[in-house]
Amino acid sequence: MKKMIILFAIGIAAISCGGGGSDSGGCSYNGKTLHVGEKGGCYYVSSSGNKEYVDKKYCRTCY
Incomplete structure (x- = not known):
């Protein structure tokens, strides 16, 4: 059960933060690009x- 929860959390993180080399890269924070x-x-x-700045950790995969 724990493995399923962890995999689910990783999947959600991957969807919300997608990769990319553009300005936004598909990353979001509280529904904002x-x-x-x-x-x-x-x-x-x-x-x-x-511009509202957030911790850089939210943009790790946006680069």
Whole structure:
């Protein structure tokens, strides 16, 4: 049972963070598309148009 739960969690993480070498790479944080800035910052654009930075760990697979 534990193995099934772990595999399920890994599958969800893979779907939500997909790989890629583009700006966003299909990664998301709380339903917002993540972007990687020129200097490596990880952010999403808020509804007001501002960049909201999140921990870089959320963009690990976005590069």
